[in-house]
Amino acid sequence: MDLAYTPEEEEFRARLREWLATVLPTLPPKPSPQDWPARRAYDLGWQRTLYDAGYAQVHWDASPTTRLIFLEETEAAGAPYVGAGFVGLLHAGPTIAAEGTPAQRDRWLPPILRGEEVWCQGFSEPDAGSDLAALRTRARRDGDDYVVTGSKIWTSHAEIADWCELLVRTGPAAPKHRGITWLAMPMSAPGVVVRPLRTLAGSAEFAEVFLDEVRVPVANRVGEENDGWRVTMVTLSFERGTAFVGEVVACRRVLGELARTARENGRWDDPVLRRRLGRTNAEFRALWRLTQWNVSEAEASGGVPGVGGSVFKLRYSHARQELYDVAAEVLGVESLDLEQPWVLDRLSSLSYTIAAGTSQIQRNIVAERILGLPKGR
Amino acid sequence: MRFRLSGDQAALRAGVRELLARRFDGEALRAAVDVSGLDRELWRELGAAGFFALRVPEADGGVGLGLPEAVLVFEEAGRVLLPGPLVATHLAAGAVDGAAEGEVVVAGVDRGGLVEWLDEADVVRGDAAGAVALRSVDPLTPLHRVPGALPRAVDPVAVLLTAAEQLGTATRAGELAVQHARTREQFGQPIGAFQAVKHLCAQMLVRAETARAAVYAAAVTADPVDIAAARLLADEAAERGARDCLQVHGGMGFTWECEVQLLLKRAWVRARRGGGGAESEELLAVDLLA
Structure with missing residues (x-):
């Protein structure tokens, strides 16, 4: 060790x-x-x-x-x-x-x-969020093409993407996980319409993507038809490895800035705030160690990210929200001014317990896959 | 970077777990509640196994291992709620004759003014004059309170070994909760199939595993700020873990005979060592200005 x-x-x-x-x-x-x-x-x-x-x-x-x-x-x-x-x-x-x-x-x-082409992700749909496998965007074969109709949501960078990794339903009669196919769709194809979504932070970070009879060559299918769920899981497990390393480093830097700001504006003299800063420091120090632990595990298992990813995401997403709540305490009334530092970050942090698997879904994953608790009926 | 157990460390942990399973199982734990005093024979066995002499250099007759190994051993002790002034005696090994061998029991006056196992101690480190017995909340930790001034500064190693015990208790709480949630049935299914119960169990694991990373890292660096962080995380994992475990057990968890009460009460006692977590929080706050 x-x-x-x-x-x-x-x-x-x-x-x-x-x-x-x-x-x-x-x-x-x-x-x-x-x-x-x-x-x-x-x-x-x-x-x-x-x-x-x-x-x-x-x-x-x-x-x-x-x-x-x-x-x-x-x-x-x-x-x-x-x-x-x-x-x-x-x-x-x-x-x-x-x-x-x-x-x-x-x-x-x-x-x-x-750095020549940008990709975006067409996974979630208005009626398929946490229950991603319930997605309904339909693709039917027509000669050498799939013809795709449906809509996707929460697609980042859709406005400037060249390609979309798209999950579509090709087997409507099959059990929901077994009728999905992974396609690479050119965003320039006729029938693709992008509508930006404004987030609560005021910015247009996501978009809705509407697909109306979009033709995607069969040659753009990765993996077999109806095997897209398994293909997708390869992607999702990749995300959970070192995904948040840079963010933890950045959060620790912010925490130092918060302490120095509190020193300057006098809030440091409040022992309740000071101790909360100290506890948040403990939290992010631990998250850094947990990252190192998970990386060592991945190293030992030949690069496969372990179950530690879900544990990390649950703890980190909460800690990030706490960090910016502490920032609001340091700022006082200025935390209501969007021009002040950290105020937009505080708003953005609200997405962390939702995006890439809500905390509730993550807890189900931890309970069922790590702890072996039975699936509910 | 190899921030994981080495083969030797895994073997050490397995060995200690096996010894404790044989000598201090759940039945022995419940039996210990009804007798006063320490099992001196077990204490000597711990000494013979190197529990106290673990970090004493080989040249001085010790085992010659380091803090990471000590942390693994104390984590196992915390798992089974092994009673006795383990940390105080471990810290006295090499300084107090007989401590390393488990021949004497050493108690210490803590910064918060508490002394654990004073009546059982052969040697007391620190000034325990005027100590008054408390009616201890934990049936397995007799407590005295020394009035007046606070003793010397806290030894960071004592804080770390306590955190390791808390980590063991947090892990045990999670295991007991999952075991119960798998077998206890209501509404025609194991209660662990309900998300409300699942999420309690998942959070117990998240807290314990985050604390584990902090505690093990602090054992590697021996840095006082790392130790302060480890202590806060481990206290939280143990106290909240034991509470959640109690909640998962429902009415049975509220009974005297159920082991869960012992987890929570011991976690409370340990969380008060070193004067509680406030000082650690202050240390970590000041660290941010560095």
Whole structure:
């Protein structure tokens, strides 16, 4: 049991740190959150920079510990977040790498790595959220195409995506998990309509995607027809590995800023607030250790993320909300001013116990898959 | 990075678990409630197994292992609610004759003014003059209170080993709750099939596993701030875990004969060691300004 890194890992960290110090000052200024084309250009530009320096594939090929170091260092240095590259690098790409044909891998993976194409995710539907397998977007075969009709929701980056990893129902008579197929849909196809959704934070981070008789070539199917649920599970387990490393590093930085702000504005003298800050520090220190524990487990099991992912997500999503509630205590009445730091983050944090599996669904998963409790009737 | 148990550590844990299952099972635990005093024979067996001499250097006749190993051993002790001033005697090994071997029982005056197992102790570390017996909430931890000034600063190792015991108790609480939820039937199905019960059990696991990462990491770094964090997480996991376990057990959980009450009461006693969690929170707050 130790927390030491190998000489190779330390060398990777030192090299990365040095590279970040030289490259980050040369980046263009961050675009406005409302300017989608600029955001696309900025995020893809960063991915291209990573590609040219040999770091593009770190999410796919590197050991879990190396990935941990990469995410820790890039966040600590203030490097751009994966942004518009998220679905391609962390969902669709790994799925295609694992389940695609050689031709599919050659077509779709290099543009993701080089920062040339953006992917979005068409999984959830208005009537299929936690119960994802109940999805109803229909695809019928017509010659060499599937003809797809339905609607998707909570699709990030839909406005600027080239491709959508799409789950459709191809076997309406089969049990719900066995009639689903995974397709790569070009967002430029006729019949695709994107409507932005405004979140409670005021921004348009998600969209609804309406599909009306959209033709998708059968050649764009990854995995067998009606085997899409299994193909999807490959993607979802990938997400639970080191997904939140950068965010935990960022939260710990915010916590330090909160303490310093409290010192400056006098709130520090309130022992109740001070102790709450201390407890939140304990929480995020523990979450960092839990990350290291999970990464070590993944390392030992050959890169497969273990059950620790659900445990981590449950604890982290709650801790993140608590962090920004503490921020509101530090700010006092200024926490009601959207111009103040952390106020928008506090609003955004509300999605964490819902997105990528609600806390309630996560608890079911923990109880049934880890603890072995019986499924309810 | 190998932040997981080594083969030797896993073997050590298995060995301690086996010893305790043989010498201090659930029946022995319930029997201990009805007798006063410590089982000195068991104490000597613990000594012979290296429980107290674990961190004493081999050159001085000890086992020569480190904090991570001690944490694993104390976690097992916490799992079965092993009674006695385990932490105080462990810390006295090498300094007090006979402590390492389990020949003497050592009690210590805690920062909060509490002394556990004073009447049973052969040696008391700290000034216990004027100690007054309390009617201890935990039937398996006799308590005295020393009036007046607080004793010396808390040894971070004592805090960490207590956190390890809490972790063991939190894990045990989760296991008992799941076991009960699987077998107890109401409305024609095991109560563990109901989400309300499932979610209690899931949260117990989440708290225990988060605390585990914090406690093990603190054992590796021995850093006082890491130890303070571990202590807060472990206290929470044990106290809330035992409460949730009681809730899952329903009416049976409220009875004297049910083991769950002993988990909760011991967790309460341990959470008061070192003067409670407030100091740890303050330490962690100041750390943010560093």
